[in-house]
Amino acid sequence: MRVESWVVRGPAIPMTWEAREERAGPDEVVVEVAGCGVCHTDLGFFYDGVPTRHPFPLTLGHEISGVVVDAGPGVEEWIGRAVVVPAVLPCGACDACRAGRGQICPNQIFPGCDVDGGFGTHVRVPARGLCPVPDLSDPQANPSQLDLPLLSVIADAVSTPYQAVVRSGLAAGDLAVFVGAGGIGGFGVQIAAALGALAVAIDVDSTRLDRMRAHGAATTIDASEMPTKQVRQRVREVAEAHSIPTWRTRIFETSGTVAGQSTAFALLGHGGVLSIVGYTPKPVELRLSNLMAFDAIAQGNWGCLPEYYPAIVDLVLKGRVALRPFVETRALGSINSTFEELHHAPANRRVVLIPER
């Protein structure tokens, strides 16, 4: 079928609207895009020379929701279904996948990096790993009346901190500390709170912190004018007030900055777990031996296994993780100006681009 999309022809060169033919091969589907979120990673590909695995020309976009309109042999049952397309689609067949390590599947498909992504009318992806979305017109299933484009942000911004939270071993009653309450941390705080943890949001932006107090954070800490030692002291006070030991404290680095990594590492206590969820290419100086002295763990997190997605959709539809205050929708046609804007001033809301129809 004929599809159209915004194609990157070269770094920072305005994307152009182009047509191509797509056809679902065996075990593949074509999804009509409802919405596609703009991620910091897209800006890295477009402006900062972070290489995509498939070279330009390429259509970016990996935070996709939509409806399956074509399906190849073997997966015809998907036709007509509303889906969220996980940002990382492991092959399911390799040694890593069979060992439960789909996050590092060497054959994984990352739309907008390995293949043409979601900034277009349609996207072709493997059917394996797609997350079906319940009937959104059913008020029982969808009491908050969320729409399909909004759900696109589940594919990375919500699912990535979800996997990090699950892997950290977070349990009800634990302390969950997020360093960075932006696009990833804002959802992370809500997920941790929804799972029964006491969530603490740390940021340098008071607007973000105000929003987190209304959405899951039991405590917020403005680190903009506070030395790391004082931030650590504040976190310890919260933990002590709730009798939560260090080994039931999970720290999430969701700022993707050197300052954030430095703070997050300094928050580790005996038996603590630190999740590295944000990314910065810059090095950081830290006392790695603290991990030994504290019998602690620093755990990196890449994407989210498709297996976790149904539980995430459930949390979102039940309103336990709010999307609306954290998401802004725009027409897909604004992509070049939107990229330019986000490149210069990171938004406080995730931008979802919606194809015009």
Place this chain on the structure above:
Amino acid sequence: MRVESWVVRGPAIPMTWEAREERAGPDEVVVEVAGCGVCHTDLGFFYDGVPTRHPFPLTLGHEISGVVVDAGPGVEEWIGRAVVVPAVLPCGACDACRAGRGQICPNQIFPGCDVDGGFGTHVRVPARGLCPVPDLSDPQANPSQLDLPLLSVIADAVSTPYQAVVRSGLAAGDLAVFVGAGGIGGFGVQIAAALGALAVAIDVDSTRLDRMRAHGAATTIDASEMPTKQVRQRVREVAEAHSIPTWRTRIFETSGTVAGQSTAFALLGHGGVLSIVGYTPKPVELRLSNLMAFDAIAQGNWGCLPEYYPAIVDLVLKGRVALRPFVETRALGSINSTFEELHHAPANRRVVLIPER
């Protein structure tokens, strides 16, 4: 009962031989020391201002084997038994212990730090966690005819890398890379090999590497005149030659140096696990986000749970982890000159001090 030991009265002041009364309280035993290993930690306490939790005057020594000669109410069955005393004795009753996190038990007893240690005729410790040693006169149980003093090094030098190896999830056929083949790494390499892994020893000392080739290392890498990139390339070649993926590669930092930590971190690939076993108070600069990009883990390791000790004693007695080439015994009376010597030039063998009788 009257016991005698070498007492530290102040930092770097020669220890003095002093007598005291000891009596096993409820759930406690008094062990007649067969041997007590000298650990880098002891030198840190004595020379470098690392604080012991119980202030001086104190008897150091936490790597102890011996025979139980007195037992308090409730644990009388221990009398007469040969034992290894774990360096870390968790209380077994607190929340952390009940959650299986004895390593970070806040009430843990570390002889020679919390209470008088093993550089004496006797030591008083909790019975809980003691590791019974089989009858060493039985050639079936002890084919290599090891003696009880030698087994003291199990209490830290062997058990600490053992726990790190177990926690790393190492399985037969995996690649185990040790950065540092000294007091800890030398045993780590043997343990990994005994568990069926392909073990690689990296060091800057060719004597140590020669020894590792005879004891478990499938490959050794002399990093003394090689940039980190080349070390990484060599490790990759070994992995590829044996078709071992990065996510089945476990890296162990056992040098306790900044250079070692830097190298070990650089060896991480997709899905890798890095164990921090050695200690240095110095900071290191590294790209922490690699953990995220590689979906990798850096895991600190403190001591070893007493539960693991019987399996370790078994590996040692079966000759699968050799002690003799890695251990040197001396009379306890040499303690002051031995400390002085080790302080100036780290030995290539663990020194075990044996009380004169």
